[in-house]
Amino acid sequence: MATYQLNINGQRKEVTTDASTPLLWVLRDDLKMTGTKYGCGISVCGACTVHVAGVATRSCVLPVSLIGERPVVTIEAIAQDPVGRVVQDAWVSEDVVQCGYCQSGQIMSAVALLKHTPKPTDANIEESMGGNICRCGTYVRIRQAIKTAARQAK
């Protein structure tokens, strides 16, 4: 066990846990931030996506000991980001969500895409979102919402 000082959503958080504990479980179990979802646990589905130093990152395979000083942003704080706010609004206006389980990861990936590529093509969307799986098959609405967000983002 070791103690880690983490920067989560702009706040300093101290957790004492095993070095090998994935960030996902630090968020969910230690910090009670359950917006980030457990899907596969092997970085295949994307449900656990958060931002680490601005990079969309699979928190289920990131040991807490490898985070260091890098700031972490989770779905709980994404509305504080201008692009994140627009994406969430687009998700609502396009009525993307069905069961909703994968959607926090979908939104975190969509925000990462739009921050780097403000006007993505269909190919950009398919490549960037290709690692986020939706069992309900909301892919068409996800793509539409990303396009809507791209139009509305300043």
Added chain:
Amino acid sequence: MRTRAVHLLCAISFLLPAVAFALTQAGQNNAKKPSASVTRSEGLAAWQQVYSVLTHPRCINCHTATNYPQQGDDRRRHFANVVRGPEGKGVPALNCATCHQESNADSTGVPGGHNWNLAPLSMRWQDTNDKPLSNAAVCRALIDRLKNHNLDGPGLLKHHEEEALVHWAWNPGRRADGTMRTPPTITHAQFVEATRRWVEAGTPCP
């Protein structure tokens, strides 16, 4: 005083040609002139060892000719629809760094190293059907300075000696099931020594 000056001038006049000769020899060595101590056949034998490493899954999995990396000893396509991206580091929201960190994450089975990325297409060591290229083709690609970031023989040797992702091949970490990934069949020291002999032989290709 005058005698000492004459002696000094004589010494310089003798030394200058020797210094010039030595500098010329050094310049020729830097220009990949074959070393007299390593024959072409010895160089080709050394190349065969180098080739065995370059085409090992730990190396060739990221020297693909396609739009995606591979993984595993069976060199299957990387999962999760990972693609090459414009700089060989994936695409936004699905970068290499989305999973791969600066070091191996043994507890979760994700390999990692500094600047994890795909080699450029100019350094592909397999065809578009994912078959390794012949040792002659890989050799020619490796010494083509238009394809290899303008590295000469010593530059290639330095790359093999120092590049973090080259070193990673001998410290590839554990798979998700806890077993160790397979390193190349020769040690890093043997790989570097084989590269050195191949370079000293003038980087001959089969």
